[in-house]
Amino acid sequence: MAALNTQTTVVAKEEHVATTVDGETILLNKEKGAYQGLSGVGPRIWELIQEPTTVGTLVETVSSEYDVAPQRCERDIREFLREMAAERLIEIDDQSVL
Numbered sequence: 433m434a435a436l437n438t439q440t441t442v443v444a445k446e447e448h449v450a451t452t453v454d455g456e457t458i459l460l461n462k463e464k465g466a467y468q469g470l471s472g473v474g475p476r477i478w479e480l481i482q483e484p485t486t487v488g489t490l491v492e493t494v495s496s497e498y499d500v501a502p503q504r505c506e507r508d509i510r511e512f513l514r515e516m517a518a519e520r521l522i523e524i525d526d527q528s529v530l
Contacts, residue, residue: 444521459478
């Protein structure tokens with residue numbers, strides 16, 4: 433997988449089904465036939481990546497909305513996105529990676 437930097441563009445894959453129940457987003461990964469639950473900040477990130485967006489934009493939005501230090505936020509978002517990519521739930525635009 434390509435390295436993620438603030439200019440990297442990510443987007444949720446369209447073929448997955450998502451619903452929110454009691455603040456938790458449940459994703460059906462159609463490729464794997466498995467469910468994935470997102471809680472905490474995960475549902476907000478999933479909402480933000482329904483349209484192509486950069487890691488930098490995600491960090492700015494989440495750090496301001498959740499009052500978290502940008503450095504920690506960036507580290508946590510990168511880890512979250514790596515996990516989502518490993519599950520094939522998102523697409524990463526390698527062209528945007530420097």
